[in-house]
Amino acid sequence: MTGGAEIRYSGWGRALSAKATLARPERLSDIVALGPAVGGRRSYGDAALNDGGMAVDMRRLDRIIAFDIEKGEIESEAGITLGDLARVTIARGWLPAVLPGTGHATLGGAIAMDVHGKNHHGAGSFGQHVLGFDLISPTGGQRRVKPGQPLFAATMGGLGQTGIVTSARIKLTHAPGAVVALRERRVADWAAHVAALTEAGDSYAVGWIDATAQGRDLGRGIVETAELSAGEARRRGGRPNLPFDAPRLALSAPIVRAFNAAYFHRVPLAGRDRIVPYEAFFFPLDAIGAWNRLYGHAGFHQFQCVVPPAAADGLRDMLAEIAAGGFASPLAVLKRMGPGRAGMMSFPMEGLTLAVDMPNRTGVVALIARLSQQAADLGGRVYLAKDSAAEPAALDTMYPEAAKWRQAVAKADPAGRMVTDLVRRLKLRETA
Amino acid sequence: MTETWMILGATSGMAQALTRDLATRGAGLILAGRKTADMQAIAADATARGAQAVQVLTYDARDNATCDALVAAAEAAAGTFNLAVFVGSMPQQSAIDADPDLIAGTITDSLSGPAHLIHRLAPLMEARGTGVIVGVGSVAGDRGRLSNYVYGAAKAGFAAYLSGLRNRMARKGVHVMTVKPGPVDTPMTYGLPPMPFQTSPEKVSAAILHGVARRRDVIYVAPIWRLIMMVIRALPEALFKRTRF
Ligand SMILES: Cc1cc2nc3c(=O)[nH]c(=O)nc-3n(C[C@H](O)[C@H](O)[C@H](O)COP(=O)(O)OP(=O)(O)OC[C@H]3O[C@@H](n4cnc5c(N)ncnc54)[C@H](O)[C@@H]3O)c2cc1C
Ligand SMILES: NC(=O)c1ccc[n+]([C@@H]2O[C@H](COP(=O)([O-])OP(=O)(O)OC[C@H]3O[C@@H](n4cnc5c(N)ncnc54)[C@H](OP(=O)(O)O)[C@@H]3O)[C@@H](O)[C@H]2O)c1
Numbered sequence: 001m002t003g004g005a006e007i008r009y010s011g012w013g014r015a016l017s018a019k020a021t022l023a024r025p026e027r028l029s030d031i032v033a034l035g036p037a038v039g040g041r042r043s044y045g046d047a048a049l050n051d052g053g054m055a056v057d058m059r060r061l062d063r064i065i066a067f068d069i070e071k072g073e074i075e076s077e078a079g080i081t082l083g084d085l086a087r088v089t090i091a092r093g094w095l096p097a098v099l100p101g102t103g104h105a106t107l108g109g110a111i112a113m114d115v116h117g118k119n120h121h122g123a124g125s126f127g128q129h130v131l132g133f134d135l136i137s138p139t140g141g142q143r144r145v146k147p148g149q150p151l152f153a154a155t156m157g158g159l160g161q162t163g164i165v166t167s168a169r170i171k172l173t174h175a176p177g178a179v180v181a182l183r184e185r186r187v188a189d190w191a192a193h194v195a196a197l198t199e200a201g202d203s204y205a206v207g208w209i210d211a212t213a214q215g216r217d218l219g220r221g222i223v224e225t226a227e228l229s230a231g232e233a234r235r236r237g238g239r240p241n242l243p244f245d246a247p248r249l250a251l252s253a254p255i256v257r258a259f260n261a262a263y264f265h266r267v268p269l270a271g272r273d274r275i276v277p278y279e280a281f282f283f284p285l286d287a288i289g290a291w292n293r294l295y296g297h298a299g300f301h302q303f304q305c306v307v308p309p310a311a312a313d314g315l316r317d318m319l320a321e322i323a324a325g326g327f328a329s330p331l332a333v334l335k336r337m338g339p340g341r342a343g344m345m346s347f348p349m350e351g352l353t354l355a356v357d358m359p360n361r362t363g364v365v366a367l368i369a370r371l372s373q374q375a376a377d378l379g380g381r382v383y384l385a386k387d388s389a390a391e392p393a394a395l396d397t398m399y400p401e402a403a404k405w406r407q408a409v410a411k412a413d414p415a416g417r418m419v420t421d422l423v424r425r426l427k428l429r430e431t432a
Numbered sequence: 433m434t435e436t437w438m439i440l441g442a443t444s445g446m447a448q449a450l451t452r453d454l455a456t457r458g459a460g461l462i463l464a465g466r467k468t469a470d471m472q473a474i475a476a477d478a479t480a481r482g483a484q485a486v487q488v489l490t491y492d493a494r495d496n497a498t499c500d501a502l503v504a505a506a507e508a509a510a511g512t513f514n515l516a517v518f519v520g521s522m523p524q525q526s527a528i529d530a531d532p533d534l535i536a537g538t539i540t541d542s543l544s545g546p547a548h549l550i551h552r553l554a555p556l557m558e559a560r561g562t563g564v565i566v567g568v569g570s571v572a573g574d575r576g577r578l579s580n581y582v583y584g585a586a587k588a589g590f591a592a593y594l595s596g597l598r599n600r601m602a603r604k605g606v607h608v609m610t611v612k613p614g615p616v617d618t619p620m621t622y623g624l625p626p627m628p629f630q631t632s633p634e635k636v637s638a639a640i641l642h643g644v645a646r647r648r649d650v651i652y653v654a655p656i657w658r659l660i661m662m663v664i665r666a667l668p669e670a671l672f673k674r675t676r677f
Contacts (some may be wrong), residue, residue: 002594004623005622007622024619024622026445026619027470027473028473029469062478063473063474063477064477064481065473065476065480065481066476067479067480074480076509088480088481088482091482289504336584
């Protein structure tokens, strides 16, 4: 493997960072599982960090191995980004069946978090469309893992703990064109928001919440529903990049309130229907490079949890607490989830999921810890791809298959080489 | 197919980025280099991304006999035939100081090997009266530097070769472009302290395609390097010999 370089790197939220020796192999045969894999670094917290240790940067391993255009299957090296996969496949009438909100996530990262998209209620999780993958284990040796095998369920959503996924084959979904038929509707409050998401019969549905709204307006926002479509969309211009850390003021409370109000009123009362490029719908934030610098040097956190349908109103209480604390940012998202999940530690469960970005200010860690506990009490769970502040004690309640996963991981990586800062912080691999 | 590109040194990081861009626009490709298995993986990727026809051929700059198959492939190529040369090697200057036998290989990899092949392909391209030859040199060839002057000498020689070749080929409608990338984030530089104005293989590829479309003669990928090297070249030897640049 190419000689490692000592590098300081951080998760997407930039609030947590690590210094590790990162190897960056150029070919599959050069990979050695001396430490956990690092993908696109789009997890917000410490999921991909290994402070003081070794790690393997996968981003040079982004070659497509085979694209079966008849069957709609593609096999690729694990460092390819989902955005790249989408670009290549959509040109031939296909698209990955599940896409998270950023195209910079890698195939390996999507597997390790068993990511979900705006179509989770119908399509399930990313791992449910994986037909097989190659895994290099920290004990040496490489093997092909197929759905149904215990190692498959331990690796999907398995936080990279079973080894390094070097390549994977996924099933694609038909895409009639490179655009999406998008419908946007205002929703006035929490009840209307939940109802609109629950009743949406469309393949894709997602709600944007004005997290600064309080009282009667709490939960107001815009519900977007969409279908893959054919046709032409107006192309947008060049892509702005944020070359510096924004000053503290940029996301101060009054500015966020003003921004959110404008964003809400952008959609006319009667709603609107448009055809948009597929990237604009799937990866809206990717249009602004390095937007994470908007939060300035201190960075930010994202809190995301899911709760069962009956406990949905618990999310309203969380929103109220976030708004009252003045931690609201422009990014707050509500989504409906179906039961689909592919791994023992997968995040999705049937219900409603809430994700909110919050600036890294005094009090935010305690707030996130409180919200995480509330999620557990409601029978839900927090998303580890976003976490930086949950309490270890609540983890086994949230993830009932954790004990089983721990056993599988202990077998796959007895020496604990794949442990990350997240796994250490939450004591995920320690038996009670 | 409207264009076929032969990529010499197809395993290089920059070559892989160019190969990918060419594949996306549906070009035909002839990948040439030493590592067949690696080139096969690159070929599969190119095919999936839309390359029309992809061949993998063995090429060793230190073995001129390997050129025969390349010349035959160029003769059979569909559409406009183009060549991009990425071959080169940069042993540590200290290793060369310890073993002067390394000099010959360094010069072969960056200069005499590729020049031999280009010389054999030139008549064919002249006869067709079209096509492009892209040669990757280095800012290290703009002035002999303490830290890599044998490599620099080879690249300086290659730049002079390309300059003369440009003059010859221009008369027959064939375009020759010299590329000076400046520091690029590849295995050659990974792990070294971050260089000022370092660029990426993807940007090198974009600059090459942009330069070819505009029929540029010599391009610096990061334009700042043209300026830096202008200053460096202007320093009198008496002064330059005391710098560590
Ligand atoms: C703007 C934005 C929007 C997002 N939207 C969504 C969303 O809608 N749905 C959703 O589910 N997630 C979403 N995410 C989170 C993101 O999809 C996940 O964090 C994903 O894991 C990121 O992939 P990555 O390649 O960046 O992985 P990293 O963050 O680099 O790593 C994540 C984990 O994957 C492991 N890993 C990476 N590569 C491999 C490999 N080859 N083999 C084994 N393990 C590996 C790492 O060890 C680590 O544990 C979003 C993130 C951002 C920034
Ligand atoms: N990286 C930089 O900062 C930088 C800056 C300026 C210029 N350059 C030049 O840019 C070009 C590409 O470099 P790179 O950074 O992409 O590095 P690289 O990966 O080391 O590329 C060098 C290429 O040359 C090939 N090669 C070396 N000796 C050969 C031989 N005898 N026969 C056939 N092929 C041979 C290598 O093949 P194998 O894979 O078989 O070894 C490889 O494909 C080189 O000419 C380099 O000098 C690089």
